[in-house]
Amino acid sequence: MNDSVSGRRRFLQTTAAALAGAPAILGQRNPNEVLGIAVVGVGTRGIYLHNQVQECPNTEVRVICDLYDGNLKRAERQTKNKKVRLSKEWEKAINSKDIDAVIIATPDFWHAPMTVRAAELKKHVYVEKGLCRTLDEAKAIRKAVKDNKVVLQLGHHQNSDPTYIKAREIYQSGKLGKVTVARTYIDRTNPWPEWQFYTAYNIQDPPADANESTIAWEQFIANAPKRPFDRERFFRWRCWWEYGTGIAGDLMSHQWDGINMIMGMGIPEACLTQGALYFWKEDREVPDQWHAIFEYPKQELTVTFACSFHNRHHGTNTYILGREGSIEVSGSFCRYYDAEWKPEYAKKLAKARADARAAKRDPRDVEVPPDYDMQPGELKVTNHMQDFIDCIRTGQRPRCDIDRAWEEAVCIVMSVEAYKRERKVRWDPVKEEIV
Numbered sequence: 001m002n003d004s005v006s007g008r009r010r011f012l013q014t015t016a017a018a019l020a021g022a023p024a025i026l027g028q029r030n031p032n033e034v035l036g037i038a039v040v041g042v043g044t045r046g047i048y049l050h051n052q053v054q055e056c057p058n059t060e061v062r063v064i065c066d067l068y069d070g071n072l073k074r075a076e077r078q079t080k081n082k083k084v085r086l087s088k089e090w091e092k093a094i095n096s097k098d099i100d101a102v103i104i105a106t107p108d109f110w111h112a113p114m115t116v117r118a119a120e121l122k123k124h125v126y127v128e129k130g131l132c133r134t135l136d137e138a139k140a141i142r143k144a145v146k147d148n149k150v151v152l153q154l155g156h157h158q159n160s161d162p163t164y165i166k167a168r169e170i171y172q173s174g175k176l177g178k179v180t181v182a183r184t185y186i187d188r189t190n191p192w193p194e195w196q197f198y199t200a201y202n203i204q205d206p207p208a209d210a211n212e213s214t215i216a217w218e219q220f221i222a223n224a225p226k227r228p229f230d231r232e233r234f235f236r237w238r239c240w241w242e243y244g245t246g247i248a249g250d251l252m253s254h255q256w257d258g259i260n261m262i263m264g265m266g267i268p269e270a271c272l273t274q275g276a277l278y279f280w281k282e283d284r285e286v287p288d289q290w291h292a293i294f295e296y297p298k299q300e301l302t303v304t305f306a307c308s309f310h311n312r313h314h315g316t317n318t319y320i321l322g323r324e325g326s327i328e329v330s331g332s333f334c335r336y337y338d339a340e341w342k343p344e345y346a347k348k349l350a351k352a353r354a355d356a357r358a359a360k361r362d363p364r365d366v367e368v369p370p371d372y373d374m375q376p377g378e379l380k381v382t383n384h385m386q387d388f389i390d391c392i393r394t395g396q397r398p399r400c401d402i403d404r405a406w407e408e409a410v411c412i413v414m415s416v417e418a419y420k421r422e423r424k425v426r427w428d429p430v431k432e433e434i435v
Contacts, residue, residue, distance in 0.1 A: 130249030176322025
């Protein structure tokens with residue numbers, strides 16, 4: 001059996017075993033039953049999810065929870081249900097008897113207590129990435145979700161992007177041959193520092209009314225070290241370790257999960273991370289660049305991630321590199337290239353250069369077009385929120401379920417631990433510990 005066939009078979013066997021061993025999810029729901037939704041956190045990302053769930057048939061947002069008055073008022077204006085209740089107390093919001101599912105889009109350090117409590121109350125959960133900050137939190141979430149048999153969807157929307165689904169199809173076909181390297185990166189920058197946004201990604205100045213009377217600061221830090229009121233920490237929490245995991249949880253998690261969705265490689269055996277504050281140094285403590293290597297020696301595979309916040313010349317891309325071919329994929333494209341070492345490639349390159357000369361262009365600038373380039377509308381897929389709602393009704397597993405969420409959380413924590421310990425860390429799958 002060749003390595004490619006072995007890898008695909010391992011992926012399928014792992015998926016089948018996970019499905020067979022999974023606990024039953026709470027009983028199926030009538031598709032015409034209106035599901036009551038509580039949205040906890042309606043800031044920059046939360047307001048988008050709030051509006052998205054309202055587009056799912058037979059759903060009703062019944063409770064909105066946030067700690068800033070401005071966010072609550074905006075969400076109330078955009079809620080179709082004019083009887084929606086507003087709250088600054090998340091425990092009461094998710095404990096309401098008319099709530100079937102909870103959307104959690106708070107800062108990461110609140111994900112674990114909210115998700116655990118919601119699961120204990122038999123509420124289904126859509127929680128934004130990264131899942132949490134620590135390994136203990138990840139274990140607590142996994143236990144609560146499985147013990148209470150609720151649906152959990154982690155907010156990695158690549159799992160519902162047609163381009164990533166097509167990339168997985170190509171990978172599983174074996175067309176790439178043996179894959180030993182997957183690379184992903186995300187470089188982004190603006191005239192202002194990354195993560196400098198307030199209530200919306202295109203708003204770079206804090207709201208004029210954001211102060212101690214409109215923000216429930218003590219509730220915000222109830223799960224963190226005590227500090228005096230700090231408007232910047234409230235809105236730009238990603239910049240401090242107390243509230244999140246920096247690039248690892250915000251961006252690396254997305255890119256790594258996309259590869260895991262395609263290849264199913266799971267938790268890495270080892271991880272090495274380099275991070276630094278090299279450009280945007282003010283008003284933050286987490287690095288503004290992050291480079292991680294994830295090792296899978298048993299699978300003869302290496303996965304790499306790179307990110308910087310000072311330049312976006314290359315933007316965002318993911319490569320799955322096999323001996324027989326390569327995939328490059330993002331949210332907007334999926335392309336397959338046959339291997340460049342094959343004789344057919346030289347013919348393709350010669351033709352491309354000849355066409356360039358005929359068009360009076362420099363032949364050195366031409367690129368061989370992909371052998372497959374996915375076209376818009378080629379594959380229809382329900383969005384990530386609709387998948388969550390559908391799984392509540394059918395009892396099926398969502399595309400980024402608790403097992404995938406667990407793998408993502410371990411990956412994030414391994415990367416952060418490798419950075420903080422300044423050495424390679426390893427995963428002990430028996431003890432479920434980072435060593």
